[in-house]
Amino acid sequence: MEKKKVRIVLDAMGGDFALQSNIAGGISALKETNNRFHIIFVGKENEIKNELKHLKVKDGNFSILNADEVLSMEDSPTDVIKSKKNSSISIGVNCQKENNAEAFVSAGNTGAVMTAGALFLGKIDGVNRPTIGAFIPTEKGFSFLIDAGANVDCKTHHLMEFAIMGSIYTSEMLNVKRPKIGLLNVGEENTKGNEVAIETNKLFSNSDLNFIGNIEGGDVLRGIVDVIVCDGFIGNILLKFGESIPSFFKFKFKEVAQKNFSKKILIGSLKNTFKQMFKSLDHEEYGGTPLLGVNGVVIIGHGSSSPKAIKNMILKAEDIINKKIVEKIASAIKPSK
Amino acid sequence: MEKKKVRIVLDAMGGDFALQSNIAGGISALKETNNRFHIIFVGKENEIKNELKHLKVKDGNFSILNADEVLSMEDSPTDVIKSKKNSSISIGVNCQKENNAEAFVSAGNTGAVMTAGALFLGKIDGVNRPTIGAFIPTEKGFSFLIDAGANVDCKTHHLMEFAIMGSIYTSEMLNVKRPKIGLLNVGEENTKGNEVAIETNKLFSNSDLNFIGNIEGGDVLRGIVDVIVCDGFIGNILLKFGESIPSFFKFKFKEVAQKNFSKKILIGSLKNTFKQMFKSLDHEEYGGTPLLGVNGVVIIGHGSSSPKAIKNMILKAEDIINKKIVEKIASAIKPSK
Numbered sequence: 013m014e015k016k017k018v019r020i021v022l023d024a025m026g027g028d029f030a031l032q033s034n035i036a037g038g039i040s041a042l043k044e045t046n047n048r049f050h051i052i053f054v055g056k057e058n059e060i061k062n063e064l065k066h067l068k069v070k071d072g073n074f075s076i077l078n079a080d081e082v083l084s085m086e087d088s089p090t091d092v093i094k095s096k097k098n099s100s101i102s103i104g105v106n107c108q109k110e111n112n113a114e115a116f117v118s119a120g121n122t123g124a125v126m127t128a129g130a131l132f133l134g135k136i137d138g139v140n141r142p143t144i145g146a147f148i149p150t151e152k153g154f155s156f157l158i159d160a161g162a163n164v165d166c167k168t169h170h171l172m173e174f175a176i177m178g179s180i181y182t183s184e185m186l187n188v189k190r191p192k193i194g195l196l197n198v199g200e201e202n203t204k205g206n207e208v209a210i211e212t213n214k215l216f217s218n219s220d221l222n223f224i225g226n227i228e229g230g231d232v233l234r235g236i237v238d239v240i241v242c243d244g245f246i247g248n249i250l251l252k253f254g255e256s257i258p259s260f261f262k263f264k265f266k267e268v269a270q271k272n273f274s275k276k277i278l279i280g281s282l283k284n285t286f287k288q289m290f291k292s293l294d295h296e297e298y299g300g301t302p303l304l305g306v307n308g309v310v311i312i313g314h315g316s317s318s319p320k321a322i323k324n325m326i327l328k329a330e331d332i333i334n335k336k337i338v339e340k341i342a343s344a345i346k347p348s349k
Numbered sequence: 350m351e352k353k354k355v356r357i358v359l360d361a362m363g364g365d366f367a368l369q370s371n372i373a374g375g376i377s378a379l380k381e382t383n384n385r386f387h388i389i390f391v392g393k394e395n396e397i398k399n400e401l402k403h404l405k406v407k408d409g410n411f412s413i414l415n416a417d418e419v420l421s422m423e424d425s426p427t428d429v430i431k432s433k434k435n436s437s438i439s440i441g442v443n444c445q446k447e448n449n450a451e452a453f454v455s456a457g458n459t460g461a462v463m464t465a466g467a468l469f470l471g472k473i474d475g476v477n478r479p480t481i482g483a484f485i486p487t488e489k490g491f492s493f494l495i496d497a498g499a500n501v502d503c504k505t506h507h508l509m510e511f512a513i514m515g516s517i518y519t520s521e522m523l524n525v526k527r528p529k530i531g532l533l534n535v536g537e538e539n540t541k542g543n544e545v546a547i548e549t550n551k552l553f554s555n556s557d558l559n560f561i562g563n564i565e566g567g568d569v570l571r572g573i574v575d576v577i578v579c580d581g582f583i584g585n586i587l588l589k590f591g592e593s594i595p596s597f598f599k600f601k602f603k604e605v606a607q608k609n610f611s612k613k614i615l616i617g618s619l620k621n622t623f624k625q626m627f628k629s630l631d632h633e634e635y636g637g638t639p640l641l642g643v644n645g646v647v648i649i650g651h652g653s654s655s656p657k658a659i660k661n662m663i664l665k666a667e668d669i670i671n672k673k674i675v676e677k678i679a680s681a682i683k684p685s686k
Contacts, residue, residue: 151600161535164543198498198585206501206582229589233597245543246583248535250590252566257594260570263488268622275622282615285605 017050017073018333019113020326024055024063025082025100026120027322028315031055034119035063037322039072044323047073049330052113054079054104079103085315089123093131101125105132108308115309115329117300119317125310126162126303133308136338138345141170142305143244144312145178146251147185150235156182156191157232157240160301161248168211171195171241175221177304177341178239184335186238194227194237196246201226208243216241299324302332304341309333354387354410355670356450357663361392361400362419362437363457364659365652368392371456372400374659376409381660384410386667389450391416391441416440422652426460430468438462442469445645452646452666454637456654462647463499463640470645473675475682478507479642480581481649482515483588484522487572493519493528494569494577497638498585505548508532508578512558514641514678515576521672523575531564531574533583538563545580553578636661639669641678646670 022038024031038051057078083099105128145158158178182191197205216223269276300313311325359375361368375388394415420436442465444450482495495515519528534542553560606613637650648662
């Protein structure tokens with residue numbers, strides 16, 4: 013008997029380059045995998061059809077799910093359950109809830125996707141705060157930073173949830189047996205940090221986690237741990253800072269090149285080398301990040317996701333389904349008493 | 350009548366390269382300025398004399414203040430008033446307190462220098478938390494990040510103090526009339542952030558500050574504000590992360606060079622260009638950072654301060670004295686009721 017193909021709902025309307033980028037990314041994922049999965053484009057049916065026509069796509073392993081409303085980046089996340097109940101995000105996540113799909117992928121309003129994921133799919137028993145993490149490039153490969161901006165004002169037990177979920181996710185995605193966990197802090201010593209960090213260090217030290225201790229800002233890019241745990245306030249700021257580094261260096265290179273013609277030529281001939289280096293800092297390569305802690309697979313992408321990024325998000329969703337990460341988190345998290 | 354020369358106490362014992370680096374830096378500052386100020390080396394008199402002999406320095410506008418004890422990086426900051434009352438830090442700061450000097454400069458234990466500064470010199474009326482900031486390089490020049498790691502668990506009114514002090518310091522040091530203030534946050538909108546950030550945005554908006562709103566992690570290197578206000582927990586992590594970027598890129602360049610010989614040659618020929626670029630990220634250039642909010646001038650340097658960094662710290666101390674920054678902060682901060 014043929015194994016049933018996984019069904020992935022793709023938000024056609026989400027992101028800065030909707031619908032073009034999303035449809036193109038979805039079609040490219042199907043082509044590349046020889047229709048290995050089924051994609052459900054959710055959004056305004058007519059617009060999706062027009063875009064498919066524009067791309068001269070006639071058939072493939074996809075279907076269309078109509079959603080009359082569009083929840084934009086400017087809308088409030090809670091509009092997903094209020095004024096925009098018929099948005100592609102609401103209808104797309106509910107499609108998974110009703111067991112008509114195994115994953116939902118969107119480059120749309122992050123807060124709205126999180127809200128829909130938590131409310132419609134429900135939180136895994138024992139998880140108080142679903143979270144998103146992000147792989148960041150290091151000297152040794154990648155580390156998973158969790159929380160990447162989903163939750164602020166986190167308490168110690170929230171950080172514990174992040175550590176457990178991050179450990180499982182990293183173990184599966186990077187194939188590391190017992191991922192090394194570091195707590196992002198202002199000093200290596202146990203006594204360093206703000207109140208929450210000091211308490212969290214104690215909690216982690218007495219847990220089953222492979223906790224190697226506090227790590228500092230300067231350790232992040234060294235890759236000394238697999239999972240970096242932090243409050244989403246700092247996670248968001250650090251990630252966005254990191255993402256801005258390539259353009260800062262491009263700016264600096266230009267400055268040098270403008271002042272010095274022979275160096276301009278040298279820099280020009282190294283252009284591809286720089287591109288290659290910066291590639292490891294490029295979010296498009298990673299293909300979005302999962303919303304961890306909900307009863308389902310939800311992949312959230314950058315608003316500026318290109319077709320390539322969308323394609324990678326779909327491939328990641330499939331991978332997460334196949335690796336049963338949701339089930340593994342559910343069995344690792346202790347339900348709260 | 351000749352203007353009285355300012356007297357700067359230099360902690361001979363502080364930092365990873367004490368005493369060599371400190372004495373060499375002090376002597377270099379005197380030479381470069383033609384003995385424009387007077388330096389008081391504080392520390393173990395014999396060791397200081399030996400080092401001066403080693404450097405073949407016979408005279409100059411300096412004197413020696415003996416301190417029998419050394420407070421190391423491993424000591425607790427409060428040891429400065431407990432077990433190490435006769436440390437170079439205690440005796441050096443007290444020298445300023447007793448009006449025998451106008452500034453204290455140290456590359457030693459940051460916490461201990463802060464403690465000594467706050468306790469011996471006293472806090473400026475209206476300042477609850479003395480703070481340290483740091484200039485960071487941006488596409489447009491420099492921005493002043495405050496707090497850079499001195500204070501964690503900051504409340505809204507602490508951030509207000511940082512903003513006022515940062516505004517005055519930046520105005521004087523960068524010669525900007527009304528420095529633009531940004532609040533480091535996870536979104537531009539007023540409603541974004543953790544509890545403290547949301548409250549702080551309100552307070553700043555209703556103040557006399559030239560507050561331009563929240564800025565995100567990705568805005569830091571763009572240089573869109575003159576002063577970036579944040580809790581020291583995030584300030585410390587962000588700064589240390591930033592400081593680690595050059596070595597990350599060196600690592601990446603090496604990787605590329607090892608794989609490709611022709612690129613190795615190209616990269617080699619651009620070595621000085623990279624050095625020049627990274628220079629703007631180099632803490633040695635800035636010459637430490639002042640402890641703001643105390644009744645006196647205290648400059649704190651990196652533990653790894655080179656002679657050049659020490660020299661720049663001394664020059665900065667002189668500059669701060671001449672610009673009457675302490676007096677200006679005192680008249681701008683409203684004493685708490």
